[in-house]
Amino acid sequence: MTEVRGPVRVRFAPSPTGFLHVGGARTAIYNDLLRQSAGGAFVLRIEDTDRERSDEAMTHQIQSALQWVGVEWDEGPFLQSERLDRHRARAEELLASGGAYRCFCPPEELDRQRQEAQRRGDAFRYPRTCLRLSEAEVRERLARGEPFAVRCRMPDEPIRFHDLVRGDMEFPPEALDDFVLLRSDGTPTYHLSVVVDDVDMGITHVIRGEDHLSNTPKHIALFRAFGAVVPAFGHLPLILGPDRKRLSKRIGSTAVEEFRAEGFLPQALYNFLALLGWNPGGEREILSRREMIELFSVERLNASAAVFDREKLGWMNAQYLSGLPLAEIRPHLEPFLAEVGLGGGKVDEARLAAALELHRTRARTLRDLAQAVVPYFASQLDYDQALCGKYVDDPKVAEGLGALRERLLALPEWEKGAIEAELRAVAEARGVKAGAIIHPTRMALSGASAGPPLFDLLEVMGQEATARHLERFAACLREEFRTAPTG
RNA sequence: GGCGCAUUCGUCUAGGGGUCCAGGACGCCGCCCUCUCACGGCGGUAACACGGGUUCGAAUCCCGUAUGCGCUACCA
Numbered sequence: 001m002t003e004v005r006g007p008v009r010v011r012f013a014p015s016p017t018g019f020l021h022v023g024g025a026r027t028a029i030y031n032d033l034l035r036q037s038a039g040g041a042f043v044l045r046i047e048d049t050d051r052e053r054s055d056e057a058m059t060h061q062i063q064s065a066l067q068w069v070g071v072e073w074d075e076g077p078f079l080q081s082e083r084l085d086r087h088r089a090r091a092e093e094l095l096a097s098g099g100a101y102r103c104f105c106p107p108e109e110l111d112r113q114r115q116e117a118q119r120r121g122d123a124f125r126y127p128r129t130c131l132r133l134s135e136a137e138v139r140e141r142l143a144r145g146e147p148f149a150v151r152c153r154m155p156d157e158p159i160r161f162h163d164l165v166r167g168d169m170e171f172p173p174e175a176l177d178d179f180v181l182l183r184s185d186g187t188p189t190y191h192l193s194v195v196v197d198d199v200d201m202g203i204t205h206v207i208r209g210e211d212h213l214s215n216t217p218k219h220i221a222l223f224r225a226f227g228a229v230v231p232a233f234g235h236l237p238l239i240l241g242p243d244r245k246r247l248s249k250r251i252g253s254t255a256v257e258e259f260r261a262e263g264f265l266p267q268a269l270y271n272f273l274a275l276l277g278w279n280p281g282g283e284r285e286i287l288s289r290r291e292m293i294e295l296f297s298v299e300r301l302n303a304s305a306a307v308f309d310r311e312k313l314g315w316m317n318a319q320y321l322s323g324l325p326l327a328e329i330r331p332h333l334e335p336f337l338a339e340v341g342l343g344g345g346k347v348d349e350a351r352l353a354a355a356l357e358l359h360r361t362r363a364r365t366l367r368d369l370a371q372a373v374v375p376y377f378a379s380q381l382d383y384d385q386a387l388c389g390k391y392v393d394d395p396k397v398a399e400g401l402g403a404l405r406e407r408l409l410a411l412p413e414w415e416k417g418a419i420e421a422e423l424r425a426v427a428e429a430r431g432v433k434a435g436a437i438i439h440p441t442r443m444a445l446s447g448a449s450a451g452p453p454l455f456d457l458l459e460v461m462g463q464e465a466t467a468r469h470l471e472r473f474a475a476c477l478r479e480e481f482r483t484a485p486t487g
Numbered sequence: 488g489g490c491g492c493a494u495u496c497g498u499c500u501a502g503g504g505g506u507c508c509a510g511g512a513c514g515c516c517g518c519c520c521u522c523u524c525a526c527g528g529c530g531g532u533a534a535c536a537c538g539g540g541u542u543c544g545a546a547u548c549c550c551g552u553a554u555g556c557g558c559u560a561c562c563a
């Protein structure tokens with residue numbers, strides 16, 4: 001019944017007052033999904049009419065964030081601020097046709113009345129004082145140069161519409177206020193601008209945040225006043241923080257850019273956000289944009305608010321990190337490699353690729369992954385003395401590692417099967433279990449007590465670096481760790 | 488205050504009158520795999536906000552209540 005077919009024209013209309021918020025990104029994603037699955041066009045429009053709060057740099061930020069996360073638009077970006085004359089002209093038309101009227105009431109007076117009404121517990125609507133002004137009086141006050149706003153004349157019947165997400169909606173006339181279209185300084189208000197733009201851009205489906213649900217009757221009245229086709233509306237619930245309040249800065253990241261900087265893959269963020277309030281039907285949760293486009297339908301959009309679950313995002317990112325072809329991950333990884341000094345092809349590519357392959361199932365973020373691969377290229381490693389304490393007290397360890405080093409150095413072919421055979425021989429010769437050699441060796445080579453299977457690690461590390469790290473670690477065991485202050 | 492929207496495991500959700508003593512996923516716990524960690528596999532923990540109806544039968548329909556959120560501007 002609410003199924004959407006055929007070409008659509010959707011839009012995403014952020015205000016450039018800050019970075020792209022994940023809530024905004026999700027709205028953009030659903031518009032993207034709808035546009036891609038139904039065909040048509042996605043219009044990007046920047047609602048920068050609030051000069052005070054708008055920032056041109058943010059306009060670029062928002063675009064790059066959208067691009068990064070994988071939302072594609074067909075038209076725009078259009079700047080609403082460049083269309084102000086058009087908005088004003090359309091308000092003039094309404095004035096001429098009777099769809100709007102001039103209001104000379106001083107705002108302070110209206111404020112007073114509003115507070116009064118609130119104190120009584122009543123809903124406040126503009127009392128239409130100026131609607132009853134005679135033409136002569138209007139002319140006279142105009143001639144006197146009295147300031148005026150232009151108000152939309154709202155209908156006296158209820159406004160009904162079918163929300164794509166929430167179903168049938170009805171707003172009684174008592175709830176419909178004659179809202180301002182043009183301020184007394186002649187600038188258009190948000191409601192006017194939005195509707196004029198949506199009409200001019202031929203928008204057929206408005207998918208936006210729940211905060212606009214109560215504004216929709218105003219918009220519908222305007223569409224009708226303009227004699228335009230009223231688009232279909234769908235109102236998305238908000239994204240909540242773990243405290244069940246509107247997702248806020250103080251709980252953690254909220255901007256797409258921040259997730260990018262923390263090392264999340266755009267594919268994962270897109271997937272995660274898409275599933276926060278939409279259910280594709282099956283039980284699979286890891287879905288590519290392609291698959292989601294196939295599966296998308298507005299009927300399966302959820303009407304209730306969802307808590308943003310960082311843990312699950314982390315899990316999803318890990319899934320993409322281990323599942324995506326390495327080639328797809330690499331470009332996103334590059335900045336993080338640079339952060340740890342491994343960027344720009346400075347290190348052996350084959351070794352780097354092999355190391356990444358070994359660690360990708362163990363990382364949650366790109367940052368983790370870049371960090372994990374550092375030991376393979378470090379000339380010298382730092383060891384945590386507390387973790388090495390158990391090896392210091394066992395003289396067999398240093399001796400065993402020395403022996404292992406000799407044998408590995410003598411290996412004609414650097415291959416994990418052969419490496420393993422040597423290590424096991426060393427252990428057996430000393431009457432200890434392989435683990436007694438394996439664990440200190442891992443520590444020696446990676447500076448960590450956990451990581452990939454040791455023989456894989458060794459193979460990737462290479463003969464030269466292995467020997468070097470083994471030698472230094474054994475030396476540390478014998479000398480430094482004993483004399484250095486423990487802590 | 489008024490108007491509106493929402494309410495299934497801690498979280499994301501499936502469910503649209505009987506197939507539900509409620510299914511999947513994240514998290515958590517246990518087991519398996521195993522040189523450690525992770526991946527993976529197997530198992531477990533945990534929910535229909537509350538109260539009234541309607542009905543032979545309600546998580547599913549209706550009405551209240553509670554809670555949360557949104558709007559209530561010559562902000563967007």
